[in-house]
Amino acid sequence: MKHTVVAWMEDRPGVLTRVASLFRRRGFNIESLAVGHSETPGISRMTFVVDGDERMVDQAVKQLEKQIDVTRVEDVTDQPVVVRELALVRVRTDTQTRAEIMQIVDVYRAQIVDIALDSLIIQVVGAEDRIDSLIDLLGHYGIREMVRTGRVAITRGRATLHPTHAVNGAGKTNGRKMGI
């Protein structure tokens, strides 16, 4: 089963290798990975998707929590989350297909971000299945190039994943839930 895991970690060299290594060791493939700043300076937030059996993922998540650089980990697979991905797709066009493609883009609430004589760059943001289906359609016209960011996730409403990092002050755990 596919798991979406969110992890917060210190922004330091080697952190990515550590995370990747925990999955590599088990022969897991990380299907997607998105890293960037979180709301706390010095703390990066990583969303990744792995496919593996429940017990193995659970174990990997626990080992991830143990890493010194990692401040918190949450498997959000079964939580109410907003999940988004961004894709940029360069599609082959000509005078005949351009209007048709623009209509499709409209329906998908995607955007055209670049126009050339023989191609368009389309930007689409959404859940993966929506992106997949758009890409499917665009495939009929010929996709020349494509890039996807990988999934990012944030929980809805009340249950917001909000780590209270003890960036200042030694020894304070500030009520963080995860341990060791």
Place this chain on the structure above:
Amino acid sequence: MERTGAQIVWETILREGVDVVFGYPGGAILPTYDAMPAYPVRHVLVRHEQAAVHMAEGWARATGKVGVCMTTSGPGATNLVTGLANAMMDSIPVVAITGQVASNLLGGDAFQETDVTGVTLPVTKYNYLVTHIDELPEAMAEAFYIARSGRPGPVVVDICKDVQNAKIDWTYPETLSRPGLHKALRQEPSAVLKASELINQASRPLILAGHGVQMGKAEAELIELAERAQIPVVTTLLGLGNIPEQHPLALGMGGMHGEAATNHAVQECDVLIAVGMRFDDRVTGRLDRFAPKAKVIHFELDPSEVGKNVRPTVTVLGDCKQTLGALLPGIQPATHGQWLETIRGWQATTHQVDIADQEVDELIPPFVMRQLWHATKGECTVVTDVGQHQMWEAQYFTHLRPGQLITSGGLGTMGFGLPAAVGAKLGKPNELIWAIVGDGGFQQTLQELGTIVQENVAVKIGIINNGFLGMVRQWQQFFYEKRYAGTPMLSPDYMKLADAYGIPALRVTANDEVYPAIQRANAHDGPFLVEFQVKEEVNVYPMVAPGGAVGDMIRRPGPAIVQGYSGVQPSW
């Protein structure tokens, strides 16, 4: 105070109460070596870096402090990998300082440049590549903190050569502020209460105690729990000595080479109280048939060990001295007479012949272990290597206190024994230390005889020479129809070898020579080597076949082969 990087290394080491460093110099660590003579630290020059880390491990196990080793870049650092992996598996606090090429050369394949943080990442609890002097004070202080806190483990600090020379205004960082260093455990509030309820309701309870009990110094709490509710205690290999093995409730080691009665107790218990152990496959055997009748309570410090192999009914997270302490008031006194009686019945089937009283014509290793106990009255620390002799030591030496056995458990590292014994002796100079090693494992690190002589380390070395990589030969006998491929092993003349190093030595070939030889070694003021030329094809019994259930054992075939009971409840 202005300090160079090299000085910061030494001053941090001293602040940790470490006064012995095991190392081997080279170009990239030279600035740090150059600063060393100004500090009250004893440097032990090893003959191979693998031994430096094993010595640091032995020292750490003997003292309870963080062991330190130091090497140069490239090959010096890569030679540490086995020892780091060993420390990782057995949760031994070690800090390894490695020199690295100058920071401006990083990534360019300079002479003796190896990506040491990359190579050691999976075998360390944490590691640092220090490329700037500003990072060094925290890195050094954190390294020690990480190595000894929580579940201990090895930490590598890889320091670029220019950083060792660079200067900075230094004060020791008294508080470490990185968030990941101070994580709280997510304890279920009612865990202790639930645990005590399960234990109070049990009719066949059993304790399975591991290395965590020793590391947490929780033996007193463990024994109190066992005695109050009359719960028998099985230990893991690294848990031997958690309860004195002469104690009526002590059942000795369980698992692959556990006594039959001990393993039956595991399979028949209805509540299994696992303390500071991680359900290694050598302990559980086939998982889906492990302790099938038991509800499991797991006392554990490391949440990632919970549910990894065995799903507990109740999990009590935390330092086991505290959690057991919190549990005790809720434990009702009990006798469990019938359960203990049943176990004694099983024990009777293994107690047929005690080799200590038995006339045995040929010299066999279990006899040596028993005699080692007699000749020392158990007043010694044994450091073993890996193999049959290690299992015989576990079975036939009666461990009376925690830490009395230092051995390589999780990684099973041959070559560990001799250097670890050196480390242990330097950590506990007044303790009698016996290195019990096989002919195979001894030959993996025997170069350290040179270190022993140069540093005059008074370890006693007992080589159990059976002419084979005995444990592997045993598997070949049982599972590969005696095709002894690659296991017969030639040894040098150990008397000449010892002589070449100037170490006094004895060769023992008969039973009646064992005791006096051990006594001679003990009486000698300095290192001493005894070669026990033992009968070759002797097996360790009982044995759970790999992948088998712990209840299904290959039992001792009969008095004609090697007999002897478990070392549980000695009769002498």
